[in-house]
Amino acid sequence: MTISIWRYSHLALAVSSFIFILLASFTGIILAFDPVAQKTLPYRVNNFNQITLAEAIPAIKKAYPEVTDITVDANQFVILNGTNEQLENVTVYIDPRTGKSLGIPAEQSSFFQWVTAFHRSLFLKETGRFIIGLTSFLLLLIAVSGTILVIQRQRGVKRFFSKIVRENFAQYYHVVLGRVSLIFIIIIAFSGTYLSLARFEVIKTQQISHNIDFDSISTDNKRVPAEFPVFTKTLFADVKSIEFPFSEDPEDYYTLKLKDRELVVNQLNGDILSEIPYTQTAMLTELSLDLHTGRTNWIWALILALATVNILFFIYSGFAITLKRIANKVKNKYKAGDCRFIILVGSENGNTFFFARTIYKQLLDAGEKCYIAELNSYDTFPKAEHLIVLTATYGLGDAPVNAAKFLSRLEKIHQPKPVKFSVVGFGSHSYPDFCKFAFEVNNKLAAQEWALPLLEIHTVNDRSPDEFMQWASQWSQQAGVQLNISPAVFQVKPKRPQTLTVTGRSELSHAEGAFLITLKPSGRVKYTSGDLLAIYPANDHRERLYSIGKIGDAIQLSVKLYPGGLGSGYLNSLKPGDKIRARIDANKHFHFPNNGAPVLMISNGTGIAPFLGMIDQNKLKSSCYLYCGFRGEQSFRLYKDLLDASLRSLKLKQLQVAYSREGDKKYVKDILARDESFVASLLDDGGTIMICGSLAMQQNVIELLEDICGKVNNRDVSYFQARGQILMDCY
Numbered sequence: 001m002t003i004s005i006w007r008y009s010h011l012a013l014a015v016s017s018f019i020f021i022l023l024a025s026f027t028g029i030i031l032a033f034d035p036v037a038q039k040t041l042p043y044r045v046n047n048f049n050q051i052t053l054a055e056a057i058p059a060i061k062k063a064y065p066e067v068t069d070i071t072v073d074a075n076q077f078v079i080l081n082g083t084n085e086q087l088e089n090v091t092v093y094i095d096p097r098t099g100k101s102l103g104i105p106a107e108q109s110s111f112f113q114w115v116t117a118f119h120r121s122l123f124l125k126e127t128g129r130f131i132i133g134l135t136s137f138l139l140l141l142i143a144v145s146g147t148i149l150v151i152q153r154q155r156g157v158k159r160f161f162s163k164i165v166r167e168n169f170a171q172y173y174h175v176v177l178g179r180v181s182l183i184f185i186i187i188i189a190f191s192g193t194y195l196s197l198a199r200f201e202v203i204k205t206q207q208i209s210h211n212i213d214f215d216s217i218s219t220d221n222k223r224v225p226a227e228f229p230v231f232t233k234t235l236f237a238d239v240k241s242i243e244f245p246f247s248e249d250p251e252d253y254y255t256l257k258l259k260d261r262e263l264v265v266n267q268l269n270g271d272i273l274s275e276i277p278y279t280q281t282a283m284l285t286e287l288s289l290d291l292h293t294g295r296t297n298w299i300w301a302l303i304l305a306l307a308t309v310n311i312l313f314f315i316y317s318g319f320a321i322t323l324k325r326i327a328n329k330v331k332n333k334y335k336a337g338d339c340r341f342i343i344l345v346g347s348e349n350g351n352t353f354f355f356a357r358t359i360y361k362q363l364l365d366a367g368e369k370c371y372i373a374e375l376n377s378y379d380t381f382p383k384a385e386h387l388i389v390l391t392a393t394y395g396l397g398d399a400p401v402n403a404a405k406f407l408s409r410l411e412k413i414h415q416p417k418p419v420k421f422s423v424v425g426f427g428s429h430s431y432p433d434f435c436k437f438a439f440e441v442n443n444k445l446a447a448q449e450w451a452l453p454l455l456e457i458h459t460v461n462d463r464s465p466d467e468f469m470q471w472a473s474q475w476s477q478q479a480g481v482q483l484n485i486s487p488a489v490f491q492v493k494p495k496r497p498q499t500l501t502v503t504g505r506s507e508l509s510h511a512e513g514a515f516l517i518t519l520k521p522s523g524r525v526k527y528t529s530g531d532l533l534a535i536y537p538a539n540d541h542r543e544r545l546y547s548i549g550k551i552g553d554a555i556q557l558s559v560k561l562y563p564g565g566l567g568s569g570y571l572n573s574l575k576p577g578d579k580i581r582a583r584i585d586a587n588k589h590f591h592f593p594n595n596g597a598p599v600l601m602i603s604n605g606t607g608i609a610p611f612l613g614m615i616d617q618n619k620l621k622s623s624c625y626l627y628c629g630f631r632g633e634q635s636f637r638l639y640k641d642l643l644d645a646s647l648r649s650l651k652l653k654q655l656q657v658a659y660s661r662e663g664d665k666k667y668v669k670d671i672l673a674r675d676e677s678f679v680a681s682l683l684d685d686g687g688t689i690m691i692c693g694s695l696a697m698q699q700n701v702i703e704l705l706e707d708i709c710g711k712v713n714n715r716d717v718s719y720f721q722a723r724g725q726i727l728m729d730c731y
């Protein structure tokens, strides 16, 4: 529930202020380049931070018969107003050590003046200044709510910078860039707000007025400025400006505006006649100006520019995320009370709605009355016979926003007649609590008297169309409703297939064994080992997926030939030179971790395919260990030469093979159990375990890992899963 409050606040604030944030950001980015351009001018002298007033003032007085004032700007350029030897009034940049003129200050370019005025007030005078101040404040609130959302998403402050699971481009980079730029955006927004408050005198600005007792001004102990104690102690770098005395009259004096205080100094002997330190609010105003404009440091100015560019990206990506959510809202054709089929959806980012809508449309096409809604809208459905719940899981195995109220509503609201229900959990194995909320929903439903389970709970990993199809087909059979169950229907945004040419294939390892086939895509296509190749053996909707091993610049598949198998039979019929249409799907969660840490690859059967490619691609020679299982030596022979060559070239450090039907009959799990201390220390050293092969093998290996991790590492497997140290691609 809390996530929704912060999310809605974040969104509401962003929507209400984005136009002004957009304008302020554009102009802010331009203005950040002003300090950078200024810093390239040659008016700052070397070792400026070491020059004292005692050293500089006599030299300046010698060079200029009359000095009105000296200002030190944010770039540490010293500007003098006075009269030169030709008795001309001058305003010049000077070298404070010698008084030498370095150049004439130019006015700020009219372009920057225009942008500055727009940035401050939108050319709307006080109203504009108020709007900009308010925009800064709203930006501050957006950044704070954004920080809280990242903390919630990452499950705690400590994990703020840990890995982010990539859902889609807009969402991933909204969080990734948010994490690095939030602190800078908070500084920009806070300083902007503070400056506005000071401008409107909500924060009182300090009015300095010196109270000087002229009668007590001493004319004794006359000294030259080079000997004034205050001048010897004060560095030019701490000065903002110096007003020089008008005349030699003792009642005229030096006024020193320093960074932290203002001083009035007797011009005859250097006595301090008055000293007023700046209040904290005045100092904060100065600091805010420095931080907001980057005027004192060009690196900071560039950081501000980058952070502001990120604000523009957040506006784009934030809207992209929101539009996606809105696009998933469905208009119902029938009223809830009239429908036999009810579909309830728990979704945070809208993907689950895609699947739900597909079923909804198909039920309508089949002539059924169907109603679709969010899980939170659970109510009494008088005519319902079937309830389908499709729900994602978020946070620490929690409900998505639009499902947070479901469980409590379920306790209170009962259906008047028996309803058959089926729950599909959408989740990701990248998270420790896989589909946890869906399981909770399933259990709670099962406990209701009126609810009859039509199917066991079904889970879908990473929105797999295949896994969803399995459920759809079972449900359609059990419910007695005809659904169009094809991958084409459930494939999210299918990519265009490409043409690949068969460049080679091996013999079958043995009858009904496996074979290797290599294919080359025409044109430049980016892919890597672990990605998937989808083929269409019958040139229709039926799709078969194979794990890719990238060997050289070709795709290598390892295919087990099944009698009557659609995909394997088709691939087996191909000869070199044949062309096929297929699609390469990026499978990012199963890519080789190029972090230099050791990698333990575990496979059975043709699950070895992506590992053959990863080992071949292991140019940096990370320590790779391959534990693979086969029925017998004949099956393994297909890969032996390749693996022997990899061992020789050190791309593979160690190979362990288990034969389940020969010799001492072992499964891959058994040889891992034998080497449990190696497995445990690999995980402790930050290494990665990759598993590819059958689901049964995956289950056995995960059980073993649970045991090893609990016993030796004192951790749960989920701990390593959450850190991306256990990757799986099983089928």
Ligand SMILES: Cc1cc2nc3c(=O)[nH]c(=O)nc-3n(C[C@H](O)[C@H](O)[C@H](O)COP(=O)(O)O)c2cc1C
Pocket: 153, 165, 167, 346, 347, 348, 349, 350, 351, 352, 353, 392, 393, 394, 395, 396, 397, 398, 400, 426, 427, 428, 429, 431, 432, 433, 434, 435, 436, 462, 463
């Ligand atoms: C921040 C975040 C947290 C997640 N937490 C879990 C989790 O704990 N368990 C799980 O199985 N899936 C988790 N997922 C994966 C989502 O449930 C999955 O991607 C789902 O398909 C998203 O569906 P939706 O787009 O309809 O919200 C999480 C995803 C994100 C972005």
